[in-house]
Amino acid sequence: MLHQACLASAFRTSLACTIVGLTTLFGPTPINDIIAFPALSYLTAILIIRDATLGETLRGCWLALCATIQSTVPAMLSFWCIGPAAKFFSEGTTVFAVALAAFVVVLPAESTTHLMAKRLALGQIVVLYVVAYVREEVRRELLMHPLRVAASTALGVLACVLAMLFPYPRLAYHQVKKNYRLLTNNTSKRLKLLMKAICEQKKDLALTSISHAKSLATSRNKLLQILTNHQNGMRWEIPPIKSFKSYHFNPEDQRLQDIDTTIKGMELALTSIISFPVSILNEDMKHGLNSLVKHVSLTIKQTTHNSHGASLTAPEHSEKNITNFLQSLQTIPTTQDLPFYFYLFCAKILQRISYAEASTSIQEKEENSIESQNWAKLLTSPKLMESMKCSLTLGLAVLLGLLYSKENGFWAAIPVAVTFCPGREATFRVANIKAQGTVLGTVYGALCCFVFEKFLSLRFMFLIPWLIFTTVLQQSKMYGAAGGMSAQIGAILILGRKNFGPPSEFAIARIIETFIGLTCSVLVHLLFMPKRASTCAKSELSFCLGTLVESINSLSLASKSDLEESHGKLKIQIMELKKFVVEAELEPCFWFLPFHGACYNKLMGSLSILDNTLQVGAYALKFLKHEFRRSEASWREHVSVLEGEIGYFKEHVSSKVKVFEQITRMKSFGFLEKELEKNSITCNCDIEMGRSAKSGICMFSSGLGHGDVAEEVIGSYLQCSRNVVDELYGGEGEKEVMSDVYLCLSALGFCLSILLRETMEIEEAIRELVQWENPSKGD
Structure with a gap:
């Protein structure tokens, strides 16, 4: 093609x-x-x-x-x-x-x-x-x-x-029509591959399906670029008649972003599963999950042919299978089962996304707001x-x-x-x-x-x-x-x-x-522009880490902090960082040190994973806030306990990321060791309680491996979640609500574990940058 x-x-x-x-x-x-x-x-x-x-x-x-x-x-x-x-x-x-x-x-x-x-x-x-x-x-x-x-x-x-x-x-009209169909088929294939991967008996077969799905994700990005390029040309060809509206594609449509985010979340969950086959996945769950994926795939495909945005409904037996399957989740899982529950949570988000309501006014609003601000920003520096x-x-x-x-x-x-x-x-x-x-x-x-x-x-x-x-x-x-x-x-x-x-x-x-x-x-x-691209990449990295701290601090069940706002800011900054990294890899080094592109690509990978994970975590937090406020007045006491566990976690991770941000703001990475010692990065922590002895900074670099740290910290959070849900939802008529709350709390627990893991990856990458600029330090 x-x-x-x-x-x-x-x-x-x-x-x-x-x-x-x-x-x-x-x-x-x-x-x-x-x-x-x-x-x-x-x-x-x-x-x-x-x-x-x-x-x-x-x-x-x-x-x-x-x-x-x-x-x-x-x-x-x-x-x-x-x-x-x-x-x-x-x-x-x-x-x-x-x-x-x-x-x-x-x-x-x-x-x-x-x-x-x-x-x-x-x-x-x-x-x-x-x-x-x-x-x-x-x-x-x-x-x-x-x-x-x-x-x-x-x-x-x-x-x-x-x-x-x-x-x-x-015609741009035909190009958009053809590529939009390819895009919907691409999304359906990715979903089927991820469903196939979760049901595999061997890990190497599951990884093969996941790899295939990731290659399709690359193709999806190319299709999105083609659709975006041809969108403006399509408006010059024919008036917005009804047959044209059915293929009016808006790359800023929130539904498309939500679909891609949740599918990436499913990929992340699958790569985090340690062993296959998944022990908790029985035949009934496979049947229900298969029905769920088929329903979502059918909805995506029908969107292409839906001229008037009418509501699309699934067959009754499919809805029944989906409901029974999700209601069977009546317990908080162990740490090892969190990736599977996160996979289910992402699948449920896909089910809830409304494919019928088209966001036609988003682009017009953006264009109007941009138009009104053009002349105001014309004389900016x-x-x-x-x-x-x-x-x-x-x-x-x-x-x-x-x-x-x-x-x-x-x-x-x-x-x-x-x-x-x-x-x-x-x-x-x-x-x-x-x-x-x-x-x-x-x-x-x-x-x-x-x-x-x-x-x-x-x-x-x-x-x-x-x-x-x-x-x-x-x-x-x-x-x-x-x-x-x-x-x-x-x-x-x-x-x-x-x-x-x-x-x-x-x-x-x-x-x-x-x-x-x-x-x-x-x-x-x-x-x-005297600043080299490598210098700009380093500055943008510090901005990303600062925004990441804001996003982590927005993880709250009690406050009105807006995680979605900080997530959008982080997404934009990661895109800017990618531009600088690409430019820095192409520019000559002259008498400077060569740009360590591999290390920056690792950092961008970790930041992208955190960005996607935090967005899915925002969905879970939004549902939990809404659901807990519907409960009795006693919810405040129980939620405050759960909020305390999340607060300790935020203190541990954000403190360390703040230090990384301060380090990247330095003119040279050579001061990293002194900065780490000054900020007591490796101070002693009470891992059993998930609390630090001094400044609340968790000992990721201790003798314990990351798996041990995650097991203790996330285990404490999960136990607290079990206690809270058991006391709030003990009635027989609340099984459906209980299953939803269990699923959301489990998904949030997985997000916390990913934050722990990727913070470790960021630390290792920054230490690698220090070694790159100061090779004698490693002796």
């Missing part, structure tokens, strides 16, 4: 570039006079049509129009004011005009001006001002110059639309810095490019303009792959010109296989989108144009100018 989509994208890219080439190379003279910048037409086509659908192409047309208005209207006004006088056209005024126009274009927020529109506008700005300075014949018809730039852009847009319609339109960074980069690239070669000076700024990226990126790696792609494409074009010097048409036709190859190259990890696009542009600027001089001389000039532009981009990035 991926190779077919890649080849289809390559075909449409080649077709769009062929339309531009035939028009500019073999079109009538009046058209060629208007379309004076075929390179801009090619750039527009490549930017819009890459992996696009018809709806996204139409949106690209609108963005191209917005970009043209942003760039040409101010240029026409300035040209009209100054006139063709040569004294107003100099290197200084050209650089100033480019820098100022770039600053104005980049300043608006992304939700106000799309990134593609900014890239197109920046490319047009470079052509508008630099060409007006370089070419005297352009200054003779100065007011026609912006119109020629707009016409060249329009040709690229028209070529994209025609290429997208032939041989048949690639990060946005100004980003605009100044782009402005200075383009201005410096134009200046140095013109100093090296006045005739080809704008080629230094064009690559920087059309590949503009807000925020941080792996600058050195991106510059490297852009340079490599440019060299590959330029050399390929020069060789084709040398071989087919006398055959212009054949020379152009050899551009098609190169476009196909580079479109495939964009999907590779080695070059990616930036490298593949640079390779396309390098060949197009030689094979797709005429009257640009000897190809070999232009190829050398183009490579040098590109190198000048990329060098300017790297220098400005270092000037405005």
